[in-house]
Every structure is written in C-alpha cells, then in structure tokens.
Amino acid sequence: MSELDNLLDTTLDDIEDLPSFTPFPAGAHRVLASFEQKEINSHPAIELNLKMVEVVELAEPTATPPVPGDTANTMFLLDNEFGLGNFKKCATPFGEALGFSTMREIVEGVKEVECIVMTSVRKDKNDPDKLYLNVKEIAVV
DSSP: OOOHHHHHHHHHSHHHOOOSSSSOSSSSEEEEEEEEEEEEEEEEEEEEEEEEEEEEEEESTSSSOTTTTTTEEEEOOOOTTHHHHHHHHHHHHHHHHOOOOOOHHHHHHSSSEEEEEEEEEESSSSSOEEEEEEEEEEEOO
C-alpha cells in the first residue's frame, strides 16, 4: 500500500489542526523567534516571527491560550523612525545575548532563538476586528 493510500484511509480526527496565525493574547510566552527581511508595499521591512513553545502567563486568565506550534508576527517598516525604533527595541536583547552588533547580523543570525516575550494586542484604527501583536519586552533564554 502506498503512502497516499495510507493517508486516504486516515480519519479526519487523526489529522492535526492547522496552527493558528493570530496575535498571541497579552501575556508572557516562551517562543522561538526569527527575523526575516521583507518588502511590504515598496517599503523595506523586517518581520519578527514567533512560534509558540508554551504560555508562561496570560494577562487575562480567561483568554484562549495559544498552543505549541501556533505562530504570530510583527513588522517593522524601516523607512520611518517608529519602525526603526521598535526594531531596535526588539533586536537589542538578541544582539546582547548573541554578540551581534549590526542589523544584518541580527536579521541573518536570529533563527528560532528561544526567548520569553511579553506581548499585548492592539486593534487597527480603521478595522477594529483586525488585531496586531505588540512585543513589549524580550528576554533571550
């Protein structure tokens, strides 16, 4: 029997659910962090991708906790002072822990680095149903 035949005989309950791709709820989370260089609408950007390892503490105990493997991200547009400043705030702990000093070293060197992140969530000012992840603090472990 081929691998496809075996897969076709699997019940839907046996198939893992897709990891969610929504902002993690406000709180502290142990994650694997990676930076990635991007271009967003012709703007140079860096994306911070977070993969959930475990929830340490939720700010709101009734919030639905993410499960291991769930992902979330935040973007830093590099052509304005706010994007650069927020990137610096998030990148500094990695630079200090890993001995990196340039943006290039950090973006290229931070791939699935374990850390604790303190997060909050903000609503889009034009679409309150759209939520964004804010990374308030990072501690590399």
